[in-house]
Structures are given as structure tokens and as C-alpha cells.
Amino acid sequence: MNNNNLHTEKEDYAKQLSVQSTEPTIGDTIYTIERVLNQVENRLADKLVLDELAEHVHLSKFHLHRLMRAATGLPLMEYIRARKLSASVNDLLALGKQTTILHTALAYGFDHEQSYIRAFKRQFGLTPAQFRRGRTEITLVERYDTTFLNEIRSGVVFEPTFVMRPKSFYAGRKATIGIAENYERYTANTHGVSFFYSEYPKIPNNINPGVYIGLTLYPPECSPQATDYLTSAEVSSLEGLEQEWDTATIPAGKYAVFKYIGRFHPEHLTIHHLNDIWNYMDEWIMNSSYEQADGHHFEYIDAAIAREDYCEADLYVPIRDRQKS
Numbered sequence: 001m002n003n004n005n006l007h008t009e010k011e012d013y014a015k016q017l018s019v020q021s022t023e024p025t026i027g028d029t030i031y032t033i034e035r036v037l038n039q040v041e042n043r044l045a046d047k048l049v050l051d052e053l054a055e056h057v058h059l060s061k062f063h064l065h066r067l068m069r070a071a072t073g074l075p076l077m078e079y080i081r082a083r084k085l086s087a088s089v090n091d092l093l094a095l096g097k098q099t100t101i102l103h104t105a106l107a108y109g110f111d112h113e114q115s116y117i118r119a120f121k122r123q124f125g126l127t128p129a130q131f132r133r134g135r136t137e138i139t140l141v142e143r144y145d146t147t148f149l150n151e152i153r154s155g156v157v158f159e160p161t162f163v164m165r166p167k168s169f170y171a172g173r174k175a176t177i178g179i180a181e182n183y184e185r186y187t188a189n190t191h192g193v194s195f196f197y198s199e200y201p202k203i204p205n206n207i208n209p210g211v212y213i214g215l216t217l218y219p220p221e222c223s224p225q226a227t228d229y230l231t232s233a234e235v236s237s238l239e240g241l242e243q244e245w246d247t248a249t250i251p252a253g254k255y256a257v258f259k260y261i262g263r264f265h266p267e268h269l270t271i272h273h274l275n276d277i278w279n280y281m282d283e284w285i286m287n288s289s290y291e292q293a294d295g296h297h298f299e300y301i302d303a304a305i306a307r308e309d310y311c312e313a314d315l316y317v318p319i320r321d322r323q324k325s
Contacts, residue, residue, distance in 0.1 A: 029156040029263070030149050032057050033071055036064070037144055040080055044087050047109050048080055063263075063310045070158055070259050070312075072144045082141035084108045085123045088116075089140065092132055101128045152276045155262025155311065160284065165316075167252045170215055171203050172232030174246035179226060182271045188214070188229050193267050195231035196303070203245065205235040210303045212266075215248055218295035253293055255316045256285070262311040266301050269311055274299075281317060293318040 035057050040048065053076070054061045068076040088108045091099075105116030120128050124138040131138065150157045173195050181187050196212050215230040230248055238247050260277055262269065285292065300314040 028151060029067070029154070029261070030146050030151050032059065033067065033144075033146055033149065033156075036068060036076075037146070040083055041143055044084050045107055045109050050076060060307070060309065062305075062307065066305065066310070066312060067156075067261055070261055071146070071149065071156075074141075079141070079144070081119060082123060083143065084110075085120055086140040086142065088120075088128075089131070089138070092128055104128070150280050152260065152280065153262070153273050154264060155260055155273070157277050157280055158259045158261075160256040160258045160317075162319075163255050163257055163316075165250075165253060165255055168250050169235050169238050170213055170230060170232040170248045170250070171205075171235045171238065171241045171245040172213075172215075172230050173199060174228055174230045174248075176226050177229045186270050189267070189270055191229065192231050200231075200233060203233045203235065204241065205237050206233045207236050208234055208302075212299075212301045212303065214299040214301070215250075216297055217248065250296065251294070253318045254320065256281075256290065256319050258284075258315045258317070260311070260313045260315065263309050264311050265308050266303075266306045266311045266313060269299075269301075269313060274315075277315060281315065285317070285319070289322050290319040291322045293320040 036053055039053060039056055050061050050065065054064045057064065059067070065076055068079065072079045074082065085108075088104050091104050091107065092101075100113075101117065102113040105113045108116070110116040110119070117127050120126075120131075124131065126134070126136055126138075130136070148159050173191070175187075175191050177187050177191075192212065192214055200212065211233070213230075213232045213234055215232055217228040217230065219228050230246060232246075232248070235241065238249070241247055258277065258281055260269075260273070262273065297315065297317045300316060302312070305312055
């Protein structure tokens with residue numbers, strides 16, 4: 001991330017400490033996604049329900065739904081329907097007028113011809129009959145390719161999405177976190193958990209109640225041995241807050257947002273997970289046309305979707321087009 005000294009220091013400490021995850025091996029998340037995808041492909045003619053798929057891979061329905069939506073960009077049942085409709089197109093063309101639309105509908109698990117026609121039109125913008133006799137190009141949904149996913153310590157990190165954020169304000173408690181100490185004692189975790197349960201509810205002007213922001217700043221006087229870490233909430237205004245709370249103002253800018261989903265509660269998202277995610281993010285940025293824009297990044301965690309076996313965290317990195325040398 002455009003902060004080579006900080007990143008090198010993190011890598012050095014990780015090597016010195018020979019950090020090993022203390023979590024039990026719960027299974028390969030990408031393999032779990034593959035099992036779901038294979039089940040969908042093998043049963044395009046059947047009626048698949050969320051409960052059945054969740055039981056097949058031993059996940060809660062909630063976890064499976066969030067995981068597959070993060071991967072495919074669609075709610076799981078919408079993805080299944082899109083795959084059925086996309087696969088049915090070959091039959092519509094190959095069989096010509098030798099079979100009926102009803103036959104195709106039944107072959108792909110639709111109860112009625114009209115339900116298939118409505119779904120087809122909603123997906124592709126025209127009816128199956130119009131497609132068969134016309135010259136309109138349609139966009140298919142192919143089987144999702146998991147080679148774009150990256151396994152990270154009992155979870156998976158997804159390729160980034162991109163957002164433009166306006167100028168934003170944060171209030172909370174700031175601490176200078178030594179990198180070595182954080183690796184050994186999970187200092188940032190301790191600050192974050194303590195702050196969220198004891199002080200977070202007291203912050204005025206909170207615009208996203210329940211959303212925790214872990215804002216990491218790279219002040220020149222601290223790097224490369226430490227960073228400033230603001231455990232915080234995003235607020236609508238800093239007016240009247242600066243005497244009681246530590247605050248930060250972040251200018252408007254473009255961000256790459258990397259989503260991480262793990263099989264544990266967000267309270268257990270440690271520096272070891274984050275370091276592996278950062279390594280992936282560093283590599284992604286180095287191979288992209290972007291560079292990090294400013295000396296900060298932050299974690300966005302919504303407590304409303306946290307579960308004992310489910311962690312979802314969005315990591316925001318400010319980016320800009322790479323400067324030509």
C-alpha cells in the first residue's frame with residue numbers, strides 16, 4: 001500500500017514471531033463455495049431451496065446467503081434462477097420447434113410455462129418465443145469462477161468493488177498502537193472491543209448506529225514502528241465533539257473496498273487475519289493501475305450481521321490512478 005516502510009515492518013515482525021493461527025481448522029471456504037456451485041450445476045432441473053443447500057455444506061442459511069451473494073453479486077436463489085434460465089437457452093435454440101417452451105420450462109424445474117416465461121423476460125428482457133424467432137443478443141450468467149477468490153485464515157477475501165466517498169467525520173478513542181505489541185497482544189482488538197461495548201453507544205451524531213469503524217492512520221512521527229488507531233463511529237458533524245472525543249476528518253476520495261468473510265465472530269478478527277488480507281490487498285494494488293492515495297485505511301464492521309460463526313468486514317483503501325514515472 002504506498003507505505004513501504006510500514007508494510008516492511010509488519011512483514012518483519014510476522015516473520016520474527018513465526019505467527020501461527022490459534023483457531024481450529026474449520027474447513028476451506030472456497031471449497032465450500034465450490035460445493036454449493038457444483039450442487040447448483042448438477043441439479044439445474046430440480047427445485048433447490050436455501051435450507052437444503054445450507055445443510056449440504058453445514059453452514060447457517062444466513063452465512064451461506066451472505067457468502068454466496070458476496071461471491072456472485074446475486075442473492076443465492078436469484079443466482080440459481082439465473083443459471084437455470086441461462087442453461088435453458090441452449091435447449092431453446094438447439095431444439096428449435098421440435099419441442100415446446102413448456103417442455104423446456106419443466107426440464108429446468110419451473111412448475112408452469114408462464115412462470116418460466118415471466119422469469120425469462122425479467123432476466124433477458126424478452127420472452128422465450130421472441131428469443132427463438134429473433135436476432136436479439138442476451139447476456140448469460142455463467143457458473144461463478146472461484147479462481148478470483150482468496151482463502152485467508154478460516155475465511156475468504158473477495159476482489160474489490162469501488163466507491164467514491166464524500167468528506168467524512170469520525171469520533172471515538174485514539175491510541176498509538178505499536179506494531180510488534182499488536183502482533184503479540186492483539187492490542188488493537190482489545191481497544192476495539194472495549195470501545196464498542198462501553199463507549200460507542202455514547203457517541204452523538206452517529207449516522208450508522210451499530211457500525212464500527214476501525215480507522216488506521218499513518219502519522220509520520222509514528223511510522224514504521226506504530227500507527228494511530230481510532231476506534232470510532234462515523235458522525236454527521238464534529239461540532240461539540242472535539243473536547244470529549246478523539247476525532248478525524250477524512251477528505252472525499254475514491255476507495256477500493258475488499259470484503260472479507262470468516263467463520264468466527266468479528267471480535268476475533270485479529271492483526272494476523274488483517275495482515276494476510278493486507279498482503280493480498282498490497283499485491284492487488286501493485287498489479288493494478290492504482291496506488292494508495294492517502295495515509296489511512298479503515299475497517300467497516302456492521303454488528304447487526306455479526307454472528308458467533310460469521311464475520312463480515314469491509315476494508316476501505318483510498319486509491320488514485322498510478323502516477324506515471
